[in-house]
Every structure is written in C-alpha cells, then in structure tokens.
Amino acid sequence: MGKASTKNTLLIVVLSAYCLLTLVPFYILAVRAFTPTIQSTELHLWIPERRDLSMNSRIGDLSTIYNVDARAFRNAMEIKGYLNPQLKLSQIAEQYGIEPDRIRDYLEPYVQYNGIYTIVNNGFVRSLIATIVVTGASVLVGALLGIMTGSALAGFRRRWHMFVYNSYLLNMIIPPMMVILPQYIIITRYLGLENSLMSLILLHIKGGALSTMVFTSYIATVPRELKESVAMDGGKHYHYFLYILLPLMGTPFAVFASITMPWFWNDLLHALVLLRPDNYTLPAFVASIGGTFTTNFEAIFSGVLLSLAPILVVYLVFQKLFIRSAMAGAVKG
C-alpha cells in the first residue's frame, strides 16, 4: 500500500510540474502583450510600469515606435498640410494653437496600451466578428448536415450507404495543402466566392470523417422502434428527423462542436488564401500584423492573446464537455 501511495505522490509531482510548465508560455504571452516593444530586450516577468507621454517627444518617433498613424493624427487635430515629423508635441501645440491636453488625450492610449490600441485600430474587432460568424455558422450548419447524413446512413441498410460513409473517411487522409490550389480555382472561378466568408464556411461544412462518424454512430444507437412508431402514425421521415432525432442530438453535437471549434476558429490557411485583408478572420489578421508591424512585438503578442482569449474562455467554461468529447472521440477512433 505504501509503495502505491509513493508512486501516486510521484505522479502528482511530475504532472503538476508539467502543468506549470504548460502554463508558462501563456503567462509570458500575457506579460509580453503589455510590455512596450521598446523594452523587449529586457527580461520582464511582470507587466512593467509605463512612462507617461512626454510632450517633448517628436511626433515622428511616436509614429515609428508606437505605430501612431501620422495622417490620422493630423486629421484628428485638424492640421492642414505637411506636418514636420521632427516637431516635438509641445511645439505642435504652440505652432498650430492646439490645447496640449487634446494632443495628450489622443496620444496617451498609444503609449499606455500600445498593443491593444494598435490592433483594435487596425481591424481586430472586424476580424473577431468575422471569426465568430464563420465558426458559429460552420459548427451549426455542419452539425445539421452531419445529422441529416447520419439519419440516412445509420444502420447501413444498403450497400451504397457504406460506400458514402467510407468516402467521407477519405477526408481524414488528404492534407488540406494538397487540394488548396484547385479548391481556390473552384471557389473563385466556378462559385464566384472570392473574398467571401461563405467560402470558408463551405470548406468547413463539406463534411468529413469526424461529423459522419460521430453522428452516424450515435444515431445508430437510437432505438428503431421510435422511427417505426412515427411511420406507423403516418409520419414522414422529416417528422422523425425534426421531432425525434434532433432533440436527441445534444450529446453528439457537444462532441462535434468541441472538437471542431478549435479547428474552425484557428483556420489560417483557408482564410489567408480565400480572403482579402478587409475580411480577414483572426488567424489571418494575426498573421498580417506579424507581417506589417514586424517590429511591434507588443501589438503582435496582443493580437495572439486577444484572438486566443474568446476560445479559451469557451474552453474553460465548458471544460468538462471538451474533455469528455476528446475521450469519446478517442474511443471511437
């Protein structure tokens, strides 16, 4: 007995250590998302104190360091014509007769929360909405189509049912990169869905091993008598589908949703290929800040953190569901 409990203690220690290590990158990400890029070469294990905006700083320097858009600044301050980037803020206030506080109010957020401010100003919210729309629609419509397929396939009453089922399994072994170029041709040329969120949703709901497997195998466990009783009462298949089957689909839907949601939420390849920047979903948006502001680490890491946050919250709220689904998926294999 003593030996068993020593082993258990050892396991707890090892697993705790692993879990702590797992959390370290998340913690550093949270710190770095609020660490000024200019302090990147120093080690920060806690969010550092910010310097206040100095009226002695030059507007040109603010543009380079904090991604202040000089033109937007000029418009906001109603300055006409060329603005010398060498001018200090105090000089601008004097020269153009602007209240120093007005300049301060405009620029302070750039200095204080540069990362968040930069990504929000560059389309984060739009990307967030696009991602929520794509993920939500993909999960819901994908599940509906999966249930429809499953309702017909369950039990494999005909030989061709098995053929359909197996052809969906093929999806598991085709890497997305292998078909992306011809897919692009089909979607842009034949469907005319260039730069449309619809194209992403279509690629997500096209069906595959997971949805077919989960729904077909679950529907197969629904007693046949239920279907027969509907038929006996003169009901059609859609009565059975709507009133009997759909209300029973809670469990397989949870499995389907919790496994596919991270995939849909984080789908970079299709977004990068099929969308243009004004329609980017979050992963592509994060990739584009990585590309355009290559030096503004604070903005990049804020982008990673903020695009992770929503799905992480969903995960932590429904953690039991996610874990049960992961195990269920594994057993089905």
Next chain:
Amino acid sequence: MKPSESSARVASSEGTRTQAARARSRREFLTDLIYIAPQYVIYIGLQLLPFAIALPIIFTDQVDFLDQDVNWVGFDNIASLFQAPLDDRLYQALRRTVIFSVVNYLMVFLFGFLLALAMFELVSKLKGIFFTIIYMPWMLSGIGVGLIMVMLFSTDTGSFNLIVSELGADGNAFDAKSETTALFVLPFMYGWKAAGFNMALFLGGLLAIPTETIESARMDGAGYWKRVWYIYLPQIVPSIIIATIFSIINSFGIFDELVGLGALAGNQNAEFMSIFIYQLGFGSATMGGAKIGTLAQGITASLVIFLPLVFLAFWLNRLQKKMSYH
C-alpha cells in the same frame, strides 16, 4: 395496417405486394438521397472535384490563376521540379519536412503517450485539473504557436533567451529564425500543443484494456515497464495507428506555425513543403513572397509529394480497421 387487412391483401395478390414493396423501397431511396445529398454534393465539389481540376493543369504551363495563354507541355512540370532552379529549393524543403516529421512523430509519444500512462496510473482528485491544463494549448492557433516561439526564442528579445542569460549563460541559446529551431524546437512546441489531444487518444486506448488482463499480468509478477511493453502497447495499437495517421498528415502539411516563424516573410529556414507549394501557387499575391515558379508546378508538387502519403495513410487506416475488429 390491421392484421385482418394485411392477410386479406396477401390472399388477394402476390403481385400487388411486391409492387408495394418496390414502391416503398423507392420512396426510401429517395428519402435517403434527400438527406445525404446536401452534404455530399459539397463534399464532392470541394474535396474530390479538386483532383479532377488539378489533373489537366499538371500538364500545362499555367503561370497563375489569371493566366489565359495556357499550353500543353506534357510531363515538363514533373521534370522541372527536379531540375535547376527549383530542385534545390524542393530538396531543401523536402529534407526539412522529413526531418521535422520524424522528430514530430517522436513527440507524439514523448508527450502524448507518457502523459497518458501517468494519467492512467494516477488516482487523484486533481486528475480533472491536470487534464484541463494539458489540453489547453490545443486552443492555440498554429500561427499563435509560431509567434510564441518568436516571443520565446528570438535573439536578443526572446523571453527564454533573456532568462537564460539572466541565469548567467552568455549569448543567445536559440535563434527563432534558424533552421535548428524550425527542425527541433518547433516539433517540441507542436508536441506541447497536441499533448492533450494525443493523450486523450492513448488514454482512450488504455481505458479499453480489460482490467482482468492487467490484473493477471500483475499476478504473474510482471514489472511495470514489462506490463507497458507486453500488455499496454500491443493492446493500444489501433490508437497508435490513428495517432500515426494524424501525425503524418499534420507534419507534412504543417503551415500555420511556419507562417508565425516568418516563412512567408523571407525566412528561408522555415520553408517546408507546404510553404514551397503555397509560394508556387500564391507567391506574388500575398505578403511579400516572391514568385518562384508556376501554378502548374505548384499543383504538380502538391500531388507528387502528397500522393505517396495519402496511400500510406490509406493503408494505415485499413490496418487500423482490421485490428480493431479482431
């Protein structure tokens, strides 16, 4: 239908009955079709039709998606992949992809299998919390993992490098943009991200082993690692095969993490097969990449490189089905 009615019917005519049955089976077929078709049409159109679209393009000189002047060139594309100037980049990309895939496959066991063993043996209330945390990185996007690597391992600004130099070692321990990082640190991070996923896969297999089997081995005096080798591993082969298929397909197609490492912004060390194909297809269009070849060559490369993998995965899939039935 009342019994008296139906018996009357049987008596009346054998022919009507078969006719009715045929009509019913036709109705059933139509219903099946209506319910299967919506998803299947999309599936055929976006998953199988691409192969039909790709096949003729392989034998042409189509430069990009807008190219109007397309000529037949026979097998030139396949040949050109293995000739200058493309061959060097192809070999490099292939070499990196293969090394990465092998290391990445080891990580499936280093993380997934060992964690599954630990969780399998553990008796504790903390199990749920452990599982939640181990599975958590799975929520991270691939691009997020790549950028976290930049955050940790960049020269001079990487937090990990800064910690190492704080501890007294001088210089930079890692360079996020180097090939070593892409080949050996990236699989480590990928293993970390997929740890929960693979653990669930293996744990599912372990939990399916009949307890009597484990107990009788214990009775016979088999030590722990002997049990792992002779009981656990052979019993979870179906899980191992599934994990292998996932690992192969994901490793060869790895893309997002490499974009995070700057593969599309000029970091040649992160150019794996998927990036190579992407550059051939979309090169000039997005994010500063330069056009290195034609679209036709890109499609050729994607088919030539991935086809053997698909066959391998297909074979593994069949093997898995056979094993889980007996």
